[in-house]
Amino acid sequence: MSFIPDFAPSLSRLGTESAFEVLSRAARMQSQGHDVINLGIGQPDFRTPEHIVEAGRKALSDGAHGYTPANGLLPLREAVAADLGRRHGLAGETEVDPDHVVVVPGGKPTMFFACLMFGRPGVEILYPNPGFPIYESVIRYTGATAVPIELREENGFAFDADTVLSQITDATRLIIVNSPANPTGGVTPKAEIDKLVAGLAAHPHVAILSDEIYSQMLYGGREHTSLLSYPEIRDRLILLDGWSKTYAMTGWRLGFAIWPKSMVDHATRLCINDHSCVNAASQHAGLAALTGPQDEVRDMVAQFDRRRQAIVGWLDAIPGFRCGDPGGAFYAFPNISGTGMNARALQDLLLAEAHVATVAGTSFGIHGEGYLRFSYANSLENIEEAMNRIERVLERQSTLSPGG
Structure with missing residues (x-):
């Protein structure tokens, strides 16, 4: 007889972090040859500063095991x-x-x-x-x-x-x-x-x-x-x-x-x-x-700020989108209700057709419906290309919709 697990009920109450699921789907698409721009995952696209890496390397060499x-x-x-x-x-x-x-x-x-x-x-x-x-x-x-x-x-x-x-x-x-x-x-x-x-x-x-x-x-x-x-x-x-x-x-x-x-x-x-x-x-x-020195931290934040200003302007220009001014972190959270699509459907459409990874607002709770999260921890060039792809997909979608 096969094993029949009798799990603790508490396991069924555990949720997940959808950004990692989107990352996995994006990676799978990339492995199939698609050029995916990932604006989903929340991690800096910069390298750890070298003096920090060297300290970790030295600790290992010195026997911190x-x-x-x-x-x-x-x-x-x-x-x-x-x-x-x-x-x-x-x-x-x-x-x-x-x-x-x-x-x-x-x-x-x-x-x-x-x-x-x-x-x-x-x-x-x-x-x-x-x-x-x-x-x-x-x-x-x-x-x-x-x-x-x-x-x-x-x-x-x-x-x-x-x-x-x-x-x-x-x-x-x-x-x-x-x-x-x-x-x-x-x-x-x-x-x-x-x-x-x-x-x-x-x-x-x-x-x-x-x-x-x-x-x-x-x-x-x-x-x-x-x-x-x-x-x-x-x-x-x-x-x-x-x-x-x-x-x-x-x-x-x-x-x-x-x-x-x-x-x-x-x-x-x-x-x-x-x-x-x-x-x-x-x-x-x-x-x-x-x-150690904090120069690279300041430089990274300055680059994030430039990207922030750019992505807010680009998102605001997309029909159906409305984006406020995020004051911190490296996320934009535009209102997408004007597209007529719910958050999960739009997330899936953009990944499948525009090859742009985003995260549905509902991944962050019930009050996230009507929004998408964009991480601008990516290059300005990639962000601009992602915005162009999104606009093209949504324009094509509107022409295919009834009354479009």
């Missing part, structure tokens, strides 16, 4: 604390203690650990929608109720503090916020963050996870407001950040979180049970990234 502390190498944790202090002007009550830094393999473990700590049946966790799909996935995995914080185009896809506060109930245990945001590029103004922090004083049972992985990618004179700057919530704040986006290190699998005193031992224990520790060479590379 063994286990490291579960929470990360102390020099790296000290460098994280110092870097955050410099970037966000932290001192005194807001200064980061290196013992509260936990180094993890990327950003997702922090999301998972936070939801595992607070999520269970009967509990509610608020999360941005449209937002990074893993938020909702891991909330549901824990058995908690995932409560969407709807992000609206008319607000530049920033959260509205009054709306968030109105959604808190006695069952709420965790709020997840993300600015600059994936998939929208939205940046929440300081005034809204001030209002949220002030309002949380009335809800001492609620923790907050602030995903600030794109904190160094802002445009048009915008400035990042880190929740680390608010001493009144530091005893309940989990901050997520890392190296993947800022230093073009997605494949190195290196991220970190700042945990409050009451949670850091639990987070470290979860590391021990989950992955033991992050590989040593990546940590040495991460140390070089934080302590």
